[in-house]
Amino acid sequence: MVTDEALSAVFKGHSIDRDNVAHFRGRLERRLLINRCIDCGVWRHPPRPICSSCWSSRLEPTPVAGTGTIHLAIFLHQGPPAEGVDYATPYPVVTVELDEQPGLRFTSSVVGAPNETIAIGRRVRLDWIERAGTPLPVFRLAEGAGQ
Numbered sequence: 481m482v483t484d485e486a487l488s489a490v491f492k493g494h495s496i497d498r499d500n501v502a503h504f505r506g507r508l509e510r511r512l513l514i515n516r517c518i519d520c521g522v523w524r525h526p527p528r529p530i531c532s533s534c535w536s537s538r539l540e541p542t543p544v545a546g547t548g549t550i551h552l553a554i555f556l557h558q559g560p561p562a563e564g565v566d567y568a569t570p571y572p573v574v575t576v577e578l579d580e581q582p583g584l585r586f587t588s589s590v591v592g593a594p595n596e597t598i599a600i601g602r603r604v605r606l607d608w609i610e611r612a613g614t615p616l617p618v619f620r621l622a623e624g625a626g627q
């Protein structure tokens with residue numbers, strides 16, 4: 481297993497703590513893990529030390545199906561330098577409401593689709609790309625539209 485120190489080195493720029501360490505370990509294996517409460521079943525992201533619904537501390541990092549609906553979409557015309565990101569074409573950032581639970585949202589980008597096809601309400605599915613040598617969870621448009 482990767483040490484905490486190695487994990488922090490891999491995910492430079494992220495603050496890794498005891499609540500989200502399992503999430504980032506999962507990313508290395510291309511598994512999107514979201515904390516789920518063992519006692520009441522509620523999902524929560526970003527991770528917190530206790531369940532926001534029943535106050536249980538028994539939370540389990542659990543894989544999600546990776547399907548959802550775009551809840552929010554913005555296009556960055558500038559931003560921090562990142563491998564594979566060229567802001568000449570505005571970089572899409574989407575918040576996706578995951579199918580597991582209303583209000584359970586995960587923010588990333590959409591790949592493989594022209595910006596004009598990326599819109600609120602579009603269905604997406606999770607995929608993984610490599611960025612700076614690290615697996616990055618991203619979304620692709622579902623239903624075959626936009627190629």
Ligand SMILES: [Zn+2]
Nearest residue numbers: 517520531534
């Ligand atoms: Zn709970």
